[in-house]
Amino acid sequence: MVKKLQITCFFVLLACSVSAQNLMSYVTVNHDEAYIGQPIQMTVSVYTSTWFTSGVDVGNIQIEGALTVYFRSVSNRKTFSGKAYSGVDFIYNVFPTQEGTITIQPLAIDVESPASGGYKGIKHTIHTKPKTITVKPVPLGYNPNNWLVSSNLTVHEHWSKPPTKVKVGDVLQRTITRSAGGTTGEFIPAVIWDSISGVSIYPKRPGVNTNKTKTYISASRTDAANYLFEKEGQVTLPRIEFVYWNYGNRQFYKKVIDSVTIDVAPNPDLNMLAGIKKQLEAEITAVPEEDKPFLIFGLTVQRFVELLLLCLIALYLLYKLVPWGIRKIKHHNQVYHASEAYAFKQLEQALGQSNAYKTLGRLKVWLIKLNPEIPSMAAFISAYGSDVLQSNFNALESQVSGANSGSFNASTFKSELKQARERYVSQHKKMDAKNTKQNENDAWLNPVSPKSKY
Numbered sequence: 001m002v003k004k005l006q007i008t009c010f011f012v013l014l015a016c017s018v019s020a021q022n023l024m025s026y027v028t029v030n031h032d033e034a035y036i037g038q039p040i041q042m043t044v045s046v047y048t049s050t051w052f053t054s055g056v057d058v059g060n061i062q063i064e065g066a067l068t069v070y071f072r073s074v075s076n077r078k079t080f081s082g083k084a085y086s087g088v089d090f091i092y093n094v095f096p097t098q099e100g101t102i103t104i105q106p107l108a109i110d111v112e113s114p115a116s117g118g119y120k121g122i123k124h125t126i127h128t129k130p131k132t133i134t135v136k137p138v139p140l141g142y143n144p145n146n147w148l149v150s151s152n153l154t155v156h157e158h159w160s161k162p163p164t165k166v167k168v169g170d171v172l173q174r175t176i177t178r179s180a181g182g183t184t185g186e187f188i189p190a191v192i193w194d195s196i197s198g199v200s201i202y203p204k205r206p207g208v209n210t211n212k213t214k215t216y217i218s219a220s221r222t223d224a225a226n227y228l229f230e231k232e233g234q235v236t237l238p239r240i241e242f243v244y245w246n247y248g249n250r251q252f253y254k255k256v257i258d259s260v261t262i263d264v265a266p267n268p269d270l271n272m273l274a275g276i277k278k279q280l281e282a283e284i285t286a287v288p289e290e291d292k293p294f295l296i297f298g299l300t301v302q303r304f305v306e307l308l309l310l311c312l313i314a315l316y317l318l319y320k321l322v323p324w325g326i327r328k329i330k331h332h333n334q335v336y337h338a339s340e341a342y343a344f345k346q347l348e349q350a351l352g353q354s355n356a357y358k359t360l361g362r363l364k365v366w367l368i369k370l371n372p373e374i375p376s377m378a379a380f381i382s383a384y385g386s387d388v389l390q391s392n393f394n395a396l397e398s399q400v401s402g403a404n405s406g407s408f409n410a411s412t413f414k415s416e417l418k419q420a421r422e423r424y425v426s427q428h429k430k431m432d433a434k435n436t437k438q439n440e441n442d443a444w445l446n447p448v449s450p451k452s453k454y
Helices: 003-022 272-286 301-337 340-352 358-369 377-384 387-401 411-445
Strands: 021-027 033-035 039-050 066-080 082-095 100-104 108-111 122-127 133-137 152-159 171-181 199-203 207-213 217-229 233-237 240-246 251-257 260-265
Touching: 021 033, 021 108, 021 171, 033 039, 033 340, 039 066, 039 108, 082 133, 152 240, 152 251, 199 272, 217 272, 340 358, 340 411, 358 377, 358 387, 358 411, 377 387, 377 411, 387 411
Parallel strands: 033 133
Antiparallel strands: 021 039, 039 082, 066 082, 100 133, 108 122, 152 171, 171 217, 199 217, 207 217, 233 260, 240 251
């Protein structure tokens, strides 16, 4: 019962401390309904009954089905339920990109604010409620591909040369630039170039730009096309209409570029038409220089950096491992050249050269490497060799002393010596294993001084 009372008191105190410091956050929009591309002002408000001890960051707000553009933050003071609050309003523009319903998901905002009467900031996470907006489709009777929502629209047309004196084979570049307020470059539709008999049109890559200040956003789009006149006679370029809906006064407006009639004069040199067409087609299919990825030795920057890092790591490992490897190889060679195996190999080479002096010298070196406690070759042969090995050894010594050496057979001596060496190794392996086991049992109780058996 006492424990329950303590828990209840704890939650009561916690509720009092929270109520002593009021925090709130909410999202407001200036329209609950909008057309595709119509800017909706969204304000994210964060307020406290005390003050914020660190900056408030609502982060990068992403809304599915809309483009969000941040404008500015404004410090503010408001009164809620008769109590003064200070806070920040974050102002965005939301541009719907698809019809239907889009939802501004709840936002989790981290803040630091002291309790009433305190001064040290306490970390809190406050959440906003979701907000839904209904996005209306393009009204019936209007082309979705030529739809624009804007506060104003200006249109300018420019020709590379006046379309008055034109002959077959001439190429004129037509440029149409539109500037719109209250929107971004993504929402200005492309110019629809009508097909014209006797004229081939080759659109160029458009230029799109968005300009934003703390209170206003505007955009421009420049569309251009090359007109190739292929037939003589009179050609009429149809009028081009641009429609936009002004979200300020909710009215539709139309901007028009009037039709143009051009007299195309004949040209006796028509052989150049095919070459001009190929050149214009190549300009369309060519990737603009700014769209080509920056390459280093034919590799993307990311791939080049990855390979460079791998090479640097490999060089570092080589720098560390090569000296270590060289030391290991040198040590291995030193150990091997000082080993019994290497001495026996040298002895085998001397036997193959039929050099008695060299053989006898190598034999002595090998015996020392095998076991320095063995006093002589005779003692080794007596313990591990055979009569055949003994007779051949005697013949070898006689050959060195200058006596008749016809009875020495190097091949037989080598074969018998190998067998004796194997018997020595086998016997000593058994002795080592036995001694190891004995040492583990009682060597520390009754140590015995090693004695040579030779």
